[in-house]
Amino acid sequence: MNRVERFFAPELPLARVAWLRVFVYAFVWLDVLWIVTDPIPHGDVPPSLYRGLEVRTLLHLPAPSHDYVRVLLAVVLVSSAIAVTGRLPRLAGWVCAVGMLDWVSNAFAYSKVDHDHFALVVALFVLPTVGRARLSDVDVQSQAAGWAIRMVQISAVSIYFLSASAKMRFGGWGWANGATLIWALTRRPNGIGPWVGSHPALTHALQWVVLVAEFTSPILLWLKGRALYAALLFWAGFHLSTYVMLKIHFLPLVVCLLSFLPLERLPHPATLRRAVTARPRGASAAPSSVR
Amino acid sequence: MRGTSRPLGPYAVLWRLAVTAAVVTTVCLGTWVGDDDWWPFAPMSQYAFSVRNDGVINSLTMDALTVDGEVVRVPLSKEMIGIERAEIEGQAPRIIAHPELLQDIAVLHARRLPHQPAYVVIYLRNTSTQIGTGATTIYTLATWQVRDPLQPKPSGLPGGAR
Incomplete structure (x- = not known):
């Protein structure tokens, strides 16, 4: 394997994909039933207010209607319920991926586009490519698994890095010294938000922290061990604080950050059995994003 | 080392690297020159605009x-x-x-x-x-x-x- 291949498609434990599937497909239920719930009411919106998206035109997806969105919801719920068990990983996985593409693009087809779903959409499309993966496949080092995990990691990092790029494109270099956070806190006050919003110097400092963190986020792809965990903890704290102050959580991205963790070490009958027999752990012992 | 290794064949690696390159390029272009219509590759533009302090x-x-x-x-x-x-x-x-x-x-x-x-x-x-x-x-x-x-x-x- 050359260096490029080792970076983008390393050999990683198949069990990590199995665990990531559990989290991602379970999250799909949370997403369609609690977070992105717009598609059901959108089924009642007259088509004049439907604006569409290029991806919907390419895939010939129709303007949502009352019955269509309910059938789609059922398809997404059933396919993800099957996929979460690890059965039919390709069939259930692809159906869920296309269904979610339809569902989320419906939500964004009325002139309000959010950017929190990019990594999740990528995850839904790459996870089926790995094929069968069991939680007990802790000692199976798979390059297909490594590529899928890496794609999810790269997509998550892209969201952060490109958020900073977009701030420079749309907001200009003065963004961090501006009043964007005050604007957000004024429109969506929550918790300690109004107090923070009444301290302009504090909001500027927070904006600088966010901008620098977003620009430097690609280092997540190289960090290992404690440094990696510390960086992930920082981002978890960031998402928690935007939730506390603005009720904005970015959970679809947070679930994709799990791909950086050695999920294969989570307790499972197969791994517990091994702990009991106390045999030395394999090469997966070093905590790292790519091991 | 215990366990088994499952490497990919050359073509399996090639299409995967091609997909990675395509996705990364498209998402970068989406933010640098694209607009909302590019979703899921649309600009990561939430809260990206500037607001003047006296605005x-x-x-x-x-x-x-x-x-x-x-x-x-x-x-x-x-x-x-x-x-x-x-x-x-x-x-x-x-x-x-x-x-x-x-x-x-x-x-x-x-x-x-x-x-x-x-x-x-x-x-x-x-x-x-x-x-x-x-x-x-x-x-x-x-x-x-x-x-x-x-x-x-x-x-x-x-x-x-x-």
């Missing part, structure tokens, strides 16, 4: 005169009327150019909240708040006299392409 904060609202003669706030949310304030803000230029689109808000209201008094006149309004002083000014951007308020029919205006 104003605009916030759209919709009000309606009901058959009962009361002026009420139109509940712009997915839970209530079925469309969000941000979505109306994104379409505000269209609504100002074609106030007839507010007929479809009356239709949506009749479909989703039939127990509430029907809308007779709908107003699209903007509230400007001055950062610092907190002074607010309210403008009416569009007004629409609903046709057949008790059983409103859709405007029939075309949606689709942006």
Whole structure:
């Protein structure tokens, strides 16, 4: 394997994909039933207010209607319920991926586009490519698994890095010294938000922290061990604080950050059995994003 | 070392690297030169705009005169009327150019909240708040006299392409 291949498609434990599937497909239920719930009411919106998206035109997806969105919801719920068990990983996985593409693009087809779903959409499309993966496949080092995990990691990092790029494109270099956070806190006050919003110097400092963190986020792809965990903890704290102050959580991205963790070490009958027999752990012992 | 290794064949590696290159390139271009229509590769632009420290904060609202003669706030949310304030803000230029689109808000209201008094006149309004002083000014951007308020029919205006 050359260096490029080792970076983008390393050999990683198949069990990590199995665990990531559990989290991602379970999250799909949370997403369609609690977070992105717009598609059901959108089924009642007259088509004049439907604006569409290029991806919907390419895939010939129709303007949502009352019955269509309910059938789609059922398809997404059933396919993800099957996929979460690890059965039919390709069939259930692809159906869920296309269904979610339809569902989320419906939500964004009325002139309000959010950017929190990019990594999740990528995850839904790459996870089926790995094929069968069991939680007990802790000692199976798979390059297909490594590529899928890496794609999810790269997509998550892209969201952060490109958020900073977009701030420079749309907001200009003065963004961090501006009043964007005050604007957000004024429109969506929550918790300690109004107090923070009444301290302009504090909001500027927070904006600088966010901008620098977003620009430097690609280092997540190289960090290992404690440094990696510390960086992930920082981002978890960031998402928690935007939730506390603005009720904005970015959970679809947070679930994709799990791909950086050695999920294969989570307790499972197969791994517990091994702990009991106390045999030395394999090469997966070093905590790292790519091991 | 225990365990098994499952490497990929050369073609399996090649198409995967090609997909990675395509996805990374497209998502970067999406933010650098693209627009919202590129979703899922659209610009990561939430909160990317600048607000001047002495600027104003605009916030759209919709009000309606009901058959009962009361002026009420139109509940712009997915839970209530079925469309969000941000979505109306994104379409505000269209609504100002074609106030007839507010007929479809009356239709949506009749479909989703039939127990509430029907809308007779709908107003699209903007509230400007001055950062610092907190002074607010309210403008009416569009007004629409609903046709057949008790059983409103859709405007029939075309949606689709942006």
